[in-house]
Amino acid sequence: MTFAGNVNILSVIYLGLFLAPICGFSFIPSDTVIAADHLSLANNYLRIEEFDSASVRFRKAIAYSHGVPSWSGTIGSHLGFSYCFYNLQELDSLEKYLLLTEKIILADKPDVVNLSVLYNLFGGLYHLKGDLEKWLENSQKGLALNGISRHMQFTFYQQAAEAYRTKGDFDQSVKYANYALNMPGLQTFVYPGEILDMKNTLAGAYYQLGEYASAIAVFEENLQLLNVMQPEQMAGFYIGTYNGLATAYIGSGKYPEALLQLQKAQNIHRFSSWSQEETWHNLGILYLEKKQLDSARHYLRLAVNKNLENKHFDFANVAREYRWLGNISDASDSAETALRYYQKAIGLLTETGFQSDWSINPSLENIKSETELLSVCWAKGRLLQKLAIASPSQHEQYLRAAFDTYAFCLALIDRMRKSYHDDSKKFWNEQIHPIFENAVLVAARLYKLTEREEYLNAAFRFAEKSKTAILAEAVRASLAKQAGGIPQYLLTGEKELKMNIAAYRRKIFVEEQLGKMGDIKKIQFWTRKIFEFERLYENLRNQMEVNYPEYFRLKYDTHVTDIASIRRSLRRDAQWVSYVLSDQEMIIFSITRNHAKVEVISLPENFNKKFTDYIYLLRNIRAVVDHGLEPDFFYDFANQSYQLFELALQPCRGEV
DSSP, X not given: OOOOOOOOTHHHHHHHHHHGGGGGOOSSOHHHHHHHHHHHHHHHHHHTTOHXXXXXXXXXXXXXXXXXXXXXXXXXXHHHHHHHHHHTTOHHHHHHHHHHHHHHHHHSSOOHHHHHHHHHHHHHHHHHHTOHHHHHHHHXXXXXXXXXXXXXXXXXXXXXXXXXXXXXXXXXXXXXXXXXXXXXXXXXXXXXXXXXXXXXXXXXXXXXXXXXXXXXXXXXXXXXXXXXXXXGGOHHHHHHHHHHHHHHHHHTTOHHHHHHHHHHXXXXXXXXXXXXXXXXXXXXXXXXXXXXXXXXXXXXXXXHHHHHTSTTOOHHHHHHHHXXXXXXXXXTTOHHHHHHHHHHHHHHHSTXXXXXXXXXXXXXXXXXXHHHHHHHHHXXXXXXXXXXXXXXXXXHHHHHHHHHHHHHHHHHXXXXXXXXXXXXXXXXXXXXXXXXXXHHHHHHHHHHHHXXXXXXXXHHHHHHHHHHTTHHHHHHHXXXXXXXXXXXXXXXHHHHHHHXXXXXXXXXXXXXXXXXXXXXXXXXXXXXXXXXXHHHHHHHHHHHHHHOHHHHHHHTOOOOOOHHHHHHHSOTTOOEEEEXXXXXXXXXXXXXXXXXXXXXXXXXXXXHHHHHHHHHHHHOHHHHHHHTTSHHHHHHHHHHHHHHHHXXXXXXXXXX
């Protein structure tokens, strides 16, 4: 599911307000008089969105002014020219003129209004180019400006929220969307359509987090807003909202409700010129979830073909459609077609382009969407793993390819962890656990097949990384602060900022429990205070990482212990045993001073439930006290203990 994140139309209004006074100047050289006339005409063309004509006039204004910064229209001409390139989607020209305009603005005393428009346009450029980091960077630059208008502040909140959502940092996306929507007097300086866009971004983040009820509630609020507007002017917003509701209903398993919303969108398509790729996209998802594969394939192909007609299509969205088409082909027992779709998706998201050889994985450079690339490679790895089982003659070839794909996934995960905020890290740590499990399993099977030590070492390394994924984030950061030379006053400042943020969040929570009796102005004020403290906290954290490199190194060090280190540390009579549990297998590592091995054991039926019950008995002292002497209780407990011993420890006996 995607939501548009465009440069705000108020950039045009700003240009109109800025350029209009220039045209009445007297007693200036003739060339700049002509330049001002062209500028006035360009401004008029902007108002009616005649971008080709406007760009011609801006070019003439720039030519006649000779690019002299002292003429007050020079910067406005470059910004207007850039805005035309944005709307005409001529991205290389746009970047060139934005960089030129930035030099002109910074060469003189920088004007906050000009800078805010510049960073807004930079954000739009990098959104279209798929450069998430630069998109985010420019939204943060805009928010850091002192004295920007409330509307531009809303715009930068919106850009940050959408960029974080696209990046997969969903908690940050929710945070920035709520900052924007809680701005006092919002309706007085923001168009209703912009509020609808912001709510769509918020609902999209909720959807990605699996909070479907929250997403549905926000989309329904949008419908209420739309119903008081002029419907004939809001076709696109209705279509987007119906599609949003449909995806949230699909996520919560309510397929009839989802189909109803998509039918409403289709009804509007019949009477409007609005493009249908989003609706086809979501119809494909719906039919895929309902296991109606032919219908799913039909609509997803329509969506892909329509998207590719656009000069600057959404890379992540089309890659997602290729991934789902690959999943459909996999479910239809067409593995080669599935792998081709996965490779197409990978080519879109990286600089490698389409590679028909499915054994090739991309580099970690210039990735357009880390989250979608991870999803595609995860699907590719699963399919290769399945093919290894189904194809005895190519068993090792497929297994090696699966191993390489999973190794790339885990390298990408390490990279993602460095740039995600803490709340989103927790979400992604839960999502990626199955990738670790399968990576361990494939490496272990390759070791059993080839007896090559590199696969045993890789299996153990993957296993240790999977265990430390969640715990290590907090522990590593804490230890890094102690060992990285961070001064006490900075640690104290960090603690105080965290306490202030937590205090205001508690205030908001208490006030929200009052429902309609709650004071919305207090909530808005406290939300602004949280934003201020969080910006200070982010700046402090960045300062620590830049000024104390040892802290940075320790904090993001993903190194785990290896088999050789453990063997060196063990006594002759000691043995290290560790486990990785998946749904169907238990992977057992056994290490002594002289030997290391791995075993893959198939789990008996209902093992996970039996194991959970057994752990409950060990922890529940009251149950043991109350029932420990009862013959049936004692027999069941002893029997479970012996079964667990046979499964988990018997394969390792006799190693020491």
